[in-house]
Amino acid sequence: MNTQEKLKAFQQRIDKGEKIEPKDWMPERYRKQLIRMMSQHAHSEIVGMLPEGNWITRAPSLKRKMVLLAKVQDEAGHGLYLYSATETLGVKRQNLVEDYLYGKAKYSSIFNYPTLSYADICVIGWLVDGAAIVNQTMLAKSSYGPYARANIRICKEESFHKKQGYEMLAKMASGSPDQQKMAQDAVNRWWWPTLMMFGPPDTESPNSAELIKWRVKSKTNDELRQSFVDRSVMEAQAIGIEIPDPDLKYNEETGHWDFGEIPWDEFWRVIKGDGPMNRERLKARRKAYEEGAWVREAAMEYARKKKLKEDKAS
Numbered sequence: 001m002n003t004q005e006k007l008k009a010f011q012q013r014i015d016k017g018e019k020i021e022p023k024d025w026m027p028e029r030y031r032k033q034l035i036r037m038m039s040q041h042a043h044s045e046i047v048g049m050l051p052e053g054n055w056i057t058r059a060p061s062l063k064r065k066m067v068l069l070a071k072v073q074d075e076a077g078h079g080l081y082l083y084s085a086t087e088t089l090g091v092k093r094q095n096l097v098e099d100y101l102y103g104k105a106k107y108s109s110i111f112n113y114p115t116l117s118y119a120d121i122c123v124i125g126w127l128v129d130g131a132a133i134v135n136q137t138m139l140a141k142s143s144y145g146p147y148a149r150a151n152i153r154i155c156k157e158e159s160f161h162k163k164q165g166y167e168m169l170a171k172m173a174s175g176s177p178d179q180q181k182m183a184q185d186a187v188n189r190w191w192w193p194t195l196m197m198f199g200p201p202d203t204e205s206p207n208s209a210e211l212i213k214w215r216v217k218s219k220t221n222d223e224l225r226q227s228f229v230d231r232s233v234m235e236a237q238a239i240g241i242e243i244p245d246p247d248l249k250y251n252e253e254t255g256h257w258d259f260g261e262i263p264w265d266e267f268w269r270v271i272k273g274d275g276p277m278n279r280e281r282l283k284a285r286r287k288a289y290e291e292g293a294w295v296r297e298a299a300m301e302y303a304r305k306k307k308l309k310e311d312k313a314s
């Protein structure tokens, strides 16, 4: 088959809902788009451990500490499945990691905000993991097999993360006046950055059309954002939390909640590296990477020697 015929056959497989597997033929651009998106997703899970990890030693009880430890470890696991899934596309994990630590690769904007109180930990679980679930339930149906399968498992774990955050927030929102104030303050700070997690508006999203054509994504950024707003409004009402948006209004005609203007200038600033915590996050990740070099070297050496031994024996 010539390239045109291969492209046509590839698109037919996608349109039939078939999964593309690592050894199948794929257009170079499909491979590149997946590497970009999957590696950004992996970096986000790893950087995403920092805002919550910062509170493990200050959890308010042993139970809360155990839950938070388990959650943060899960995020590390998500990063690892996603790096492994990205490696099936023929790239090296080390290069991917170095691209975001020392180069230009992105990670989610949301992790460039500070966690100022324990209420932020509740809100990250409820809103940030909640938004991740809306996005990743779609990605669990993605056309690329390894990415879809990684997201199925990730969503199961994110669902526990969201529940623990919502349960804690509900408790805080029905606590003393000071606790209620803390809960509302955290929601006020995290609401708009969470809406930005879904990416720019559809009119300014250069990648969406291509990703949808190839069924990597099946919904646009704005569609996912709307679905997240609709469910969050109901969840907030159920626990007496206010969404900090004076323009939030139920639209009888569309059956959705209309919401106010997202501060997009802030979004673009954050993804260009100038958010409240970008420098600190990268500094912490670089330090961990550099201090862990000896572990990587030892593991590689161990694997090399083991293989030599096995080769000799066979």
Ligand code: FAQ
Pocket: 036, 037, 040, 041, 042, 044, 045, 048, 049, 075, 106, 107, 108, 109, 110, 124, 128, 129, 132, 135, 196, 197, 198, 199, 200, 204, 205, 206, 207, 208, 211, 221, 271
């Ligand atoms: N942050 O053309 P589009 C989590 C960039 S995991 C930073 O619309 P696309 C779990 C985008 O890369 C959260 N950059 O792009 C957890 C592109 O730039 P590029 C991470 C962003 O790919 C919870 C440019 O803007 N999840 O939360 C963002 O169609 C708690 C134009 O954008 C994923 O990564 C952003 N928010 O849609 C962990 C899921 N939005 O690359 C710990 C996979 C856009 O051309 C604690 N990724 N950009 O230079 C996706 O679903 C998509 O890639 C989007 C962006 C939705 C992020």
